[in-house]
Amino acid sequence: xxxxxxxxxxxxxxxxxxxxxxxxxxxxxxxxxxxxxxxxxxxxxxxxxxxxxxxxxxxxxxxxxxxxxxxxxxxxxxxxxxxxxxxxxxxxxxxxxxxxxxxxxxxxxxxxxxxxxxxxxxxxxxxxxxxxxxxxxxxxxxxxxxxxxxxxxxxxxxxxxxxxxxxxxxxxxxxxxxxxxxxxxxxxxxxxxxxxxxxxxxxxxxxxxxxxxxxxxxxxxxxxxxxxxxxxxxxxxxxxxxxxxxxxxxxxxxxxxxxxxxxxxxxxxxxxxxxxxxx
Amino acid sequence: xxxxxxxxxxxxxxxxxxxxxxxxxxxxxxxxxxxxxxxxxxxxxxxxxxxxxxxxxxxxxxxxxxxxxxxxxxxxxxxxxxxxxxxxxxxxxxxxxxxxxxxxxxxxxxxxxxxxxxxxxxxxxxxxxxxxxxxxxxxxxxxxxxxxxxxxxxxxxxxxxxxxxxxxxxxxxxxxxxxxxxxxxxxxxxxxxxxxxxxxxxxxxxxxxxxxxxxxxxxxxxxxxxxxxxxxxxxxxxxxxxxxxxxxxxxxxxxxxxxxxxxxxxxxxxxxxxxxxxxxxxxxxxxxxxxxxxxxxxxxxxxxxxxxxxxxxxxxxxxxxxxxxxxxxxxxxxxxxxxxxxxxxxxxxxxxxxxxxxxxxxxxxxxxxxxxxxxxxxxxxxxxxxxxxxxxxxxxxxxxxxxxxxxxxxxxxxxxxxxxxxxxxxxxxxxxxxxxxxxxxxxxxxxxxxxxxxxxxxxxxxxxxxxxxxxxxxxxxx
Ligand SMILES: Cc1cc2nc3c(=O)[nH]c(=O)nc-3n(C[C@H](O)[C@H](O)[C@H](O)COP(=O)(O)OP(=O)(O)OC[C@H]3O[C@@H](n4cnc5c(N)ncnc54)[C@H](O)[C@@H]3O)c2cc1C
Ligand SMILES: Cc1cc2nc3c(=O)[nH]c(=O)nc-3n(C[C@H](O)[C@H](O)[C@H](O)COP(=O)(O)OP(=O)(O)OC[C@H]3O[C@@H](n4cnc5c(N)ncnc54)[C@H](O)[C@@H]3O)c2cc1C
Ligand code: SF4
Ligand code: SF4
Ligand code: FES
Numbered sequence: 015x016x017x018x019x020x021x022x023x024x025x026x027x028x029x030x031x032x033x034x035x036x037x038x039x040x041x042x043x044x045x046x047x048x049x050x051x052x053x054x055x056x057x058x059x060x061x062x063x064x065x066x067x068x069x070x071x072x073x074x075x076x077x078x079x080x081x082x083x084x085x086x087x088x089x090x091x092x093x094x095x096x097x098x099x100x101x102x103x104x105x106x107x108x109x110x111x112x113x114x115x116x117x118x119x120x121x122x123x124x125x126x127x128x129x130x131x132x133x134x135x136x137x138x139x140x141x142x143x144x145x146x147x148x149x150x151x152x153x154x155x156x157x158x159x160x161x162x163x164x165x166x167x168x169x170x171x172x173x174x175x176x177x178x179x180x181x182x183x184x185x186x187x188x189x190x191x192x193x194x195x196x197x198x199x200x201x202x203x204x205x206x207x208x209x210x211x212x213x214x215x216x217x218x219x220x221x222x223x224x225x226x227x228x229x230x231x232x233x234x235x236x237x238x239x240x241x242x243x244x245x246x247x248x249x250x251x252x253x254x255x256x257x258x259x260x261x262x263x264x265x266x267x268x269x270x271x272x273x274x275x276x277x278x279x280x281x282x283x284x285x286x287x288x289x290x291x292x293x
Numbered sequence: 294x295x296x297x298x299x300x301x302x303x304x305x306x307x308x309x310x311x312x313x314x315x316x317x318x319x320x321x322x323x324x325x326x327x328x329x330x331x332x333x334x335x336x337x338x339x340x341x342x343x344x345x346x347x348x349x350x351x352x353x354x355x356x357x358x359x360x361x362x363x364x365x366x367x368x369x370x371x372x373x374x375x376x377x378x379x380x381x382x383x384x385x386x387x388x389x390x391x392x393x394x395x396x397x398x399x400x401x402x403x404x405x406x407x408x409x410x411x412x413x414x415x416x417x418x419x420x421x422x423x424x425x426x427x428x429x430x431x432x433x434x435x436x437x438x439x440x441x442x443x444x445x446x447x448x449x450x451x452x453x454x455x456x457x458x459x460x461x462x463x464x465x466x467x468x469x470x471x472x473x474x475x476x477x478x479x480x481x482x483x484x485x486x487x488x489x490x491x492x493x494x495x496x497x498x499x500x501x502x503x504x505x506x507x508x509x510x511x512x513x514x515x516x517x518x519x520x521x522x523x524x525x526x527x528x529x530x531x532x533x534x535x536x537x538x539x540x541x542x543x544x545x546x547x548x549x550x551x552x553x554x555x556x557x558x559x560x561x562x563x564x565x566x567x568x569x570x571x572x573x574x575x576x577x578x579x580x581x582x583x584x585x586x587x588x589x590x591x592x593x594x595x596x597x598x599x600x601x602x603x604x605x606x607x608x609x610x611x612x613x614x615x616x617x618x619x620x621x622x623x624x625x626x627x628x629x630x631x632x633x634x635x636x637x638x639x640x641x642x643x644x645x646x647x648x649x650x651x652x653x654x655x656x657x658x659x660x661x662x663x664x665x666x667x668x669x670x671x672x673x674x675x676x677x678x679x680x681x682x683x684x685x686x687x688x689x690x691x692x693x694x695x696x697x698x699x700x701x702x703x704x705x706x707x708x709x710x711x712x713x714x715x716x717x718x719x720x721x722x723x724x725x726x727x728x729x730x731x732x733x734x735x736x737x738x739x740x741x742x743x744x745x746x747x748x749x750x751x752x753x754x755x756x757x758x759x760x761x762x763x764x765x766x767x768x769x770x771x
Contacts, residue, residue, distance in 0.1 A: 104509055236534070248536065
């Protein structure tokens with residue numbers, strides 16, 4: 015079973031969309047689920063959200079941001095190349111229903127995760143408001159795709175190079191202040207962003223779901239690498255999540271755990287970059 | 294037979310200084326001469342006490358007799374009638390509790406080294422490359438799915454393939470072998486041995502599918518209702534790690550044994566950065582627990598650069614569940630054993646890294662349901678031990694996913710194990726059998742292998758009688 019790359023495109027600086035041939039994954043995939051892949055024989059297992067599942071053609075779309083060695087290596091592969099391993103779909107599907115008005119917030123790589131959710135909420139007849147945030151306009155992902163399906167579409171950039179100057183939370187606050195009736199918020203992106211969204215919506219008592227991205231190994235519930243604290247209890251994000259009630263999540267712990275291998279990640283990336291230079 | 298020889302022939306081991314620096318196998322195995330010499334100690338008892346003590350009842354004197362004669366291939370043949378994984382079991386069985394523990398020689402002298410002999414002949418067979426694949430007599434049309442490629446699944450698959458069935462093994466990880474590849478380290482069970490067994494089973498015609506998580510990729514119901522599998526064997530093991538649930542357990546540097554060993558074994562973390570997956574091993578490592586898993590974690594930590602490794606166990610040396618040989622190896626290698634202490638809390642530094650484990654002293658009370666004396670905390674005896682890394686090895690339970698996603702499959706409420714008939718391995722769902730750790734809870738390789746083998750018999754019986762009315766009642770009530 016090869017997992018062939020059928021299509022590749024750069025969707026932003028250091029961000030890529032790939033379509034992978036994986037009929038057995040596509041068959042049962044639902045919004046909110048993810049895959050675990052290995053690029054090569056000595057590679058690590060990395061989780062990526064299923065951005066789109068084409069059941070008929072047996073294809074899975076992933077969108078990823080280059081942040082370290084594995085995603086860098088993945089970005090260097092081309093159409094026709096095959097991945098070493100591709101497992102999925104994993105995790106619990108997102109709870110999608112007709113809630114009314116839903117605000118979907120994506121920041122950084124989170125925007126990639128957001129994309130299938132926007133489509134799914136839309137399909138369930140929600141009024142869908144999207145807030146897409148980035149540091150500057152060059153880093154904004156999936157502008158075209160998101161603005162096309164969303165009922166309302168807002169952009170924030172830290173430097174004001176596009177849309178509203180500020181953070182996604184500033185935009186959300188503006189909506190709240192304008193008395194837009196919000197029935198649910200879904201946020202995914204950097205931990206600090208999700209934590210701030212949670213803080214804001216808690217004040218206003220708006221149910222908020224976040225998609226967590228802890229470090230994973232197997233993705234099937236047998237190692238405990240992905241443990242997160244929700245409502246004071248330890249949960250395995252790969253089995254119980256990745257979606258959780260934002261108001262119950264211990265974001266501080268998540269942030270710390272994501273930094274656990276910082277030294278090793280640096281060693282790994284530097285070694286790889288040297289290898290690329292030397293051909 | 295001649296005179297009684299009280300002492301067993303020693304098996305060569307790699308010297309301590311050398312082995313704590315590498316993941317190469319510690320035990321080196323017998324030479325041909327040594328094997329024959331050890332075999333000659335066996336009394337070839339007409340009513341052997343060793344055989345009933347082996348969970349799969351290998352004809353022990355039967356195979357030892359062939360070793361005495363120097364015909365090692367015949368010896369393997371005898372073993373393989375009952376145990377398809379002799380190279381594995383000879384290495385990892387808790388022999389002191391099983392075959393060797395009941396050998397008559399052991400009453401006065403040292404028991405026959407049955408495990409070492411079993412390992413020797415299996416390795417000999419592999420070395421001379423004489424592993425013949427028996428041609429299947431009759432082909433059968435039915436497809437059988439095996440979920441999980443641990444010892445139970447592998448053995449079940451090989452037995453069914455030999456009966457002529459079309460067998461597919463589905464494994465969620467990217468390598469086959471279950472605990473044999475992700476849990477038990479190289480220095481006890483080299484990965485090549487597991488590969489060899491998998492290749493052999495592949496030659497029998499079994500199809501192996503990796504990266505396939507039954508319950509998510511396909512549900513078991515879909516496999517049966519849509520994909521045409523008429524029977525299923527579930528051998529998904531007990532892989533869900535347990536934690537104590539004490540404060541600070543999610544601090545950085547605190548691993549479950551499964552994660553620690555998976556990073557090291559399956560992902561080859563000990564070869565980082567040649568392999569991409571890192572593992573953090575500080576100077577001082579505490580391992581909680583004293584079973585095989587704990588020994589493996591402790592010895593792996595030592596080989597990954599730790600200066601000081603401690604086993605913290607709430608009972609005493611006598612109650613340890615690890616194989617005697619491995620506990621001895623661990624002690625030789627300088628692992629420190631702290632008995633009668635139990636962690637109650639972890640303390641971290643300002644960045645969230647574990648810094649100290651706080652333990653409470655214990656004493657032993659009355660025996661509990663397992664027959665071991667219950668440990669009782671001594672109030673006010675808490676103290677702290679400085680650590681950089683902690684590995685929690687206090688047991689695993691079966692993952693709930695397969696039961697949650699399959700209609701009609703029932704679990705034991707408290708233990709989380711799948712309910713299956715003890716003799717036939719039939720579960721609460723028609724056509725579905727289960728065995729190994731997923732049914733018994735964490736146990737042993739040979740018990741899992743034996744379950745796979747016996748289940749294959751009943752799967753065959755079921756498929757041949759599937760149109761019989763009440764066949765499932767028959768299988769679940771016998
Ligand atoms: C359920 C889930 C869904 C995800 N979906 C997407 C997605 O759709 N698109 C996307 O760009 N990213 C996604 N991520 C994050 C992605 O997995 C990491 O960016 C990737 O693993 C980094 O690997 P690396 O070797 O390139 O970087 P590294 O150098 O290894 O690490 C860079 C940073 O990534 C994080 N990270 C490292 N290893 C892992 C790991 N095994 N699992 C999770 N995070 C890790 C750490 O915070 C680290 O600091 C998702 C993560 C999870 C848990
Ligand atoms: C570290 C360690 C050391 C041990 N040492 C010893 C020892 O010295 N001697 C001894 O006798 N025993 C030992 N044991 C116990 C022994 O390994 C187990 O009892 C035995 O492996 C159980 O076999 P099994 O076939 O039931 O399952 P496992 O070996 O656990 O295999 C189950 C397989 O199923 C796969 N799987 C799970 N769920 C799914 C799914 N839904 N879909 C597809 N695949 C799935 C898993 O990935 C795994 O590969 C040890 C265990 C560990 C963890
Ligand atoms: S399988 Fe295990 S218990 Fe049985 S004879 Fe071999 S080593 Fe002993
Ligand atoms: S009980 Fe001991 S001496 Fe007797 S046959 Fe078995 S191994 Fe040999
Ligand atoms: S990634 Fe291993 S349990 Fe979740």
